[in-house]
Amino acid sequence: MTAQPELNRTRIQQILAAVGTVKPDDSPAPEFTEYDWRQPHYFTEEQLAKLEDFTNRFAVEITRKFSDLCHTDFDAEIVSVTQHFTGEILEQTGQELTFYYTAFGDDHADKPWGIIGFSQETAVTWATQMMGDTEAEANPRKELSSLELSLLEDITAAVVEAIANCNQSFKLKPTRQITRGNLPFEPETTDSLCKIVFSIKPAAGQRSVEGYILLPCAKLEPVTSKIDQAAEDFTAKEISEAISEHIREMSLPMTVQLDKAALTLEQAMQLGEGDIIILDKSVEQPVEVLAEGRRFFFGYMAKNGGRKAVQISEFSNVES
DSSP, X not given: OOOOOOOOHHHHHHHXXXXXXXXXXXXXXXXXXXXXXXXXXXXXXXXXXXXHHXXXXXXXXXXXXXXXXXXXXXXXXXXXXXXXXXXXHHHHHTTOTTOXXXXXXXXXXXXXXXXXXXXXXXXXXXXXHHTTOSSSOXXXXXXXXXXXXXXXXXXXXXHHHHHHHTOTTOOEEEOOOOEESSOSXXXXXXXXXXXXXXXXXXXXXXXXXXEEEEEEGGGGHHHHSSOOSOGGGOOHHHHHHHHHHHHHTSOOOEEEEOOOOOOOHHHHHHOOTTOOOOOSSOTTSOEEEEETTEEEEEEEEEEETTEEEEEEEEEXXXXX
């Protein structure tokens, strides 16, 4: 049996020198569309368009609600609609020590799933406007009285009604309990959350204040789904298509595998910082893209916006 050459630094330098003789690939790196893996992508482009239509209707509804409550004209607009993982939201709300919150949910369920949040400044402004003074400058440091907190409960109930009025599938009720500094409940860690930030101000021109609605993306399916009807009205084919669409939108973690290498226990124990493990593949060969441990694609390493990326080159017909 032929003895294997010892893997020492001299040998490594010889290998690196040989590798360095290969002419580098001068072809430009492929360009890719930016994709932020740190944010959930629960909705498709088509669903985002439907969600935008929903939020625009909500802006109209909340304008009408505030105008009725305060007996003067108001203007509302949607500031942003964003998607977040639960951990990010919990980190944000952990810093909102002066924010007020109230919860809402289905009228037939005990456990709420939606949250309305607003700052101390917004709370004072809304309470002041409810008492008929839309011109005065609100003092953001002011402590709210029991009466003002009660008025805020009326406002948050109106916000929930505005949400429900935008889609007939929503049958919502507020808890009518306002908390400060702490969320009324902790969202499920597995949820993708949608945050809708809105601003509102008197039409007379006073500066606007903001509030936001936080709810699981899944609860917006009556808004973003292709069919808006009762479950018993679906045909078997429609149910099958809905399940198939849901499966297609499920998250599937992908792993990029450069190659495998086999070392003896002695070689592995001698590895240290700066050492190099030589793989069997040449630099021209593609890497493997795996899902659930099975190889689905081949591709080539690339870069995108300062991050590592893989350009898919072909499908894999071999199960592994």
